Amino acid sequence: MSNHNITKPTLLVDIERVRTNIKRMSEKAQRNNVEFRPHFKTHQSAEIGEIFREFGVNKITVTTVEMAEYFAQHGWSDITIAMPVNLREIDKINELTSIAPLGLIVDSEFSSKFLSENIFNKVNIWIEINAGYNRSGVINDSISEILRITEIIRNSQKLKLSGILSHFGNTYSAKSLEDVQNIFADSHIKMQKVRILLESKFGSEFKISVGDTPSCSILEDFGQVDEIRPGNFVFYDLMQLNIGACTEKDIAVTLACPVISKNSEKNEIVLYGGAIHLSKEYIIYNGRKCFGAITTLNAKSWCKIIQNAFVKSISQEHAVVNAPESLLKTVEIGDLLGIIPVHSCLTANLMRKYLTTDDRIIEMAKFR
Amino acid sequence: MSNHNITKPTLLVDIERVRTNIKRMSEKAQRNNVEFRPHFKTHQSAEIGEIFREFGVNKITVTTVEMAEYFAQHGWSDITIAMPVNLREIDKINELTSIAPLGLIVDSEFSSKFLSENIFNKVNIWIEINAGYNRSGVINDSISEILRITEIIRNSQKLKLSGILSHFGNTYSAKSLEDVQNIFADSHIKMQKVRILLESKFGSEFKISVGDTPSCSILEDFGQVDEIRPGNFVFYDLMQLNIGACTEKDIAVTLACPVISKNSEKNEIVLYGGAIHLSKEYIIYNGRKCFGAITTLNAKSWCKIIQNAFVKSISQEHAVVNAPESLLKTVEIGDLLGIIPVHSCLTANLMRKYLTTDDRIIEMAKFR
Numbered sequence A, B: 001m002s003n004h005n006i007t008k009p010t011l012l013v014d015i016e017r018v019r020t021n022i023k024r025m026s027e028k029a030q031r032n033n034v035e036f037r038p039h040f041k042t043h044q045s046a047e048i049g050e051i052f053r054e055f056g057v058n059k060i061t062v063t064t065v066e067m068a069e070y071f072a073q074h075g076w077s078d079i080t081i082a083m084p085v086n087l088r089e090i091d092k093i094n095e096l097t098s099i100a101p102l103g104l105i106v107d108s109e110f111s112s113k114f115l116s117e118n119i120f121n122k123v124n125i126w127i128e129i130n131a132g133y134n135r136s137g138v139i140n141d142s143i144s145e146i147l148r149i150t151e152i153i154r155n156s157q158k159l160k161l162s163g164i165l166s167h168f169g170n171t172y173s174a175k176s177l178e179d180v181q182n183i184f185a186d187s188h189i190k191m192q193k194v195r196i197l198l199e200s201k202f203g204s205e206f207k208i209s210v211g212d213t214p215s216c217s218i219l220e221d222f223g224q225v226d227e228i229r230p231g232n233f234v235f236y237d238l239m240q241l242n243i244g245a246c247t248e249k250d251i252a253v254t255l256a257c258p259v260i261s262k263n264s265e266k267n268e269i270v271l272y273g274g275a276i277h278l279s280k281e282y283i284i285y286n287g288r289k290c291f292g293a294i295t296t297l298n299a300k301s302w303c304k305i306i307q308n309a310f311v312k313s314i315s316q317e318h319a320v321v322n323a324p325e326s327l328l329k330t331v332e333i334g335d336l337l338g339i340i341p342v343h344s345c346l347t348a349n350l351m352r353k354y355l356t357t358d359d360r361i362i363e364m365a366k367f368r
Helices: A015-032 A046-053 A065-073 A087-097 A109-118 A143-154 A169-173 A177-202 A213-218 A238-243 A325-330 A344-351 B015-032 B046-053 B065-073 B087-097 B109-118 B143-154 B169-173 B177-202 B213-218 B238-243 B325-330 B344-351
Strands: A010-013 A060-062 A079-084 A102-106 A123-130 A159-165 A207-210 A253-263 A268-272 A283-285 A288-290 A292-295 A310-314 A318-322 A336-341 A353-356 A361-363 B010-013 B060-062 B079-084 B102-106 B123-130 B159-165 B207-210 B253-263 B268-272 B283-285 B288-290 B292-295 B310-314 B318-322 B336-341 B353-356 B361-363
Touching: A010 A344, A015 A046, A015 A213, A046 A065, A046 A361, A060 A065, A065 A079, A065 A087, A079 A123, A079 B253, A087 A102, A087 A109, A087 B253, A102 A109, A109 A123, A109 A143, A109 A159, A123 A143, A123 A177, A143 A159, A143 A177, A159 A177, A169 A177, A169 A213, A169 A238, A177 A207, A177 A213, A213 A238, A238 A283, A238 A336, A253 A344, A253 B079, A253 B087, A268 A336, A288 A310, A336 A344, A344 A353, B010 B344, B015 B046, B015 B213, B046 B065, B046 B361, B060 B065, B065 B079, B065 B087, B079 B123, B087 B102, B087 B109, B102 B109, B109 B123, B109 B143, B109 B159, B123 B143, B123 B177, B143 B159, B143 B177, B159 B177, B169 B177, B169 B213, B169 B238, B177 B207, B177 B213, B213 B238, B238 B283, B238 B336, B253 B344, B268 B336, B288 B310, B336 B344, B344 B353
Parallel strands: A010 A353, A060 A079, A079 A102, A102 A123, A123 A159, A159 A207, B010 B353, B060 B079, B079 B102, B102 B123, B123 B159, B159 B207
Antiparallel strands: A010 A253, A253 A268, A253 A336, A268 A318, A283 A288, A292 A310, A292 A336, A310 A318, A353 A361, B010 B253, B253 B268, B253 B336, B268 B318, B283 B288, B292 B310, B292 B336, B310 B318, B353 B361
């Protein structure tokens, strides 16, 4: 890794770790006999997408219509857009469905009716269920609403009902492995109840699709689930390490940042690298906000996380690092340090490209 | 404003409000007889930069070398890069100084020596002082260090010492107008003490440059300050409104977002618009995290902030809005709502372009 070419905040990616993360999750899906439909919003890169193909992946998840367009242009033909369908993009959706089979999400009668009246080509539909995360989705016990939505979809020629879908996003704020297991178990039961009800009522099969990274990483048995859609696991990050969803050596990205200031009296180092590179996502670590862990770089990659070194505050372009004396002694202004991001999805989204540890640039989609 | 053309999260800008904000700050600088060197990191747009020229602005502040390059290419020739100089970019800095006069920031003997040995052309140097914000800068009472840095700069043929510079960024967490005034008064005295000491020691003039938006907006008298560098005031935002640095009608940007889900039982609306559009910056409002205020859009612009409507949680692409019944009754899936951003600098940085309320696209710099 030619560190001397790095002059500004640069997102390093270790492709071997990426490959290992994909392989592990892919094999786990196979062992569980569930469909593996990874979420590509984390990496947003056609080139990283190709690594998934090595493991037989041919179905993906994205969040937005523009992301679906991008990956469709790169040869992906079975794409679920896992956000309640944005009706204002119906024209683009219709364009896309004429090229690639799409999966769309609904959580209301209104959107279901709108789609049944405005979709030109066949699409797969998932009803989103709110199983406790409390973002979007029909609440799991709003049975009559779920039944009405199901009727609308089943009465449409173009809409093909695949099943029920949920994101157990509350696992991201889990404090322990047991927390994650409990959230999964609780949400899984809710999903299973909805499915049983629908199947008994309509006499046909309904799949269950779930897929947060903490659950998919920690659990060995996915129960009655038919499909998983994790995304973050491709890189992992400090938040996942903190939850226990990965080990340090699974984390596949680090932000290389120039040292621009240091203050030995205050035990601080200031890095060029801030909210416009990392986002303002934080975890609470030893009772304090932590916006990233700190590592040094070597000729091949980055090193282990340095104990008691962390980003304690962050502004637009600056990160203030709490630095132990040992680090202060060895680091000078103009050197590079690595920040392990708290949330790799948001960091990758901000950085828009990667530098591999063997010095290649990997581009991401250009959206705006 | 042709709202029907807006299909996804779109950053609206009201150029008349932008012009009024610039005019007001420019006139205040003139009344105070201080140099006005606005920070262009907020808007990052050559076109918005042109509005500043209408008010005689010919000096600007940026944060990074690439931002300096961009604005130099657009005709700006007096640019301060207001972050401790990134020594790893010395080659680009030397290139730039051959085209445009630059101002650089140092807060260490190390960087000062490095510059004195590696700069090819004359540059203006500011010594950054930490007057209480505790990010970068030499602590104001580290007198011997400040003197040593001054000596190094004065002994260099290429480095021209302009004076001392500080960012009173602690005003951003002020809870009241008095808080801002007190932080300014306290930090101002510290800066003035350093200047008096330097002037008595070296017998020449040293300027004071400061410039956070809360101080510059709230104070009528800038005391002994020679130059102000506010940036955020060009757009303002919810954070500035909360501090009291602006009124609601000064806020010049709003994120238009499609409604993708609503839940009347939970008093919630879900918008397509999340951390990748707004950032995860929040304020505490009535004891709860608030990631944005909510407004409706009309044919010309956006309307007043709706009481008791706010973004209560945010993920990568979703915003969950706490919605009063009156709003729930009038808004349907597929409509647009506006989110007044908590921090307009981070929002603009994420969005990378603007839509004016008279339907023109304004581009920002393309960096990555």
